[in-house]
Amino acid sequence: MSAQVHVPSLFVRAGTASVLTLAAVGGTMFAPGVQADAQAATVSTKALGIAASKKGAPYRWGAAGPHRFDCSGLTLYAFKKAGKKLPRTAQQQYNRTRHVSASRRQRGDLVFFHYGRSVYHVGIYAGAGRIWHSPRSGAVVRLEKIWTKSVYYGRVG
Template sequence: MSVSTKLRRLLVPAAAALMSATLLVAPAQAAHVSPAAAASAALAARGNAVVAAARAQRGKPYRYGSRGPNAFDCSGLTGYAYAKAHVALPRTAQAQYRAAKKITGAAVRPGDLVFWVSGSRAYHVAVYAGAGQVWHAPKPGDRVKLAKIWNWKQVRYGRVAG
């Protein structure tokens, strides 16, 4: 019997045993995921879906009052991106601001909403993309794009339940 045949006879059963042990251990470990960890993972997955939906609209024109799919205003873009993640948002930036749970800048995660607020009125909204950037539909004559957050004094953050 050749050396390679001997090795194969030893390694194939060992590999099969290792794989079956992995399959038996993995479900037991999965059962010990805390509710907080599961909620955090679900929030991250939804956030990634929202960011991906906003990113997919890159280059589409701004049009006041438009909710897509061919043009957007700011709240139309956020509403559209959230709808792709199966979450309904109110229509306007102000209504989205009222509906969102306010969070700190330290707590913001991709997919959260970023609001520009003057007094108590939200006049612009965007999707947080991470690294201090947002996906937004800026203004007439412009297009959906990724931008660095500006005018930090007026910025507030929100997270939508769902």
């Protein structure tokens, strides 16, 4: 004899991720940190979309939008438009984020390229090993595969 579990149909249709989002939006937490993580995910998702919307914008050293960007200028602009303030340089942004492992990275996390301990480039993780970034002089904002394993990941909180 098996026991039946009653699950409200709203939860069955919504799925696990949506249930967590509903809980965060409704102000109820199923577990500690769920609401804060859901809010961070929302900001990061918005920032990712904003960065993607700048596809084709030319690189300009020191530029932070809205029509030209360097790498950290793009991340600064995207997160500012999404409601979070970041410092100006890639290194400062790395220092300000909550560091996460590659196995725990999520869409919207920042990807920091480094040589030793020095961070020299940043982009926004788009999933499937790709980032939105403004790569270098003569290039434009674009979606590109991460080309090295010398990266750190940071979550804007």
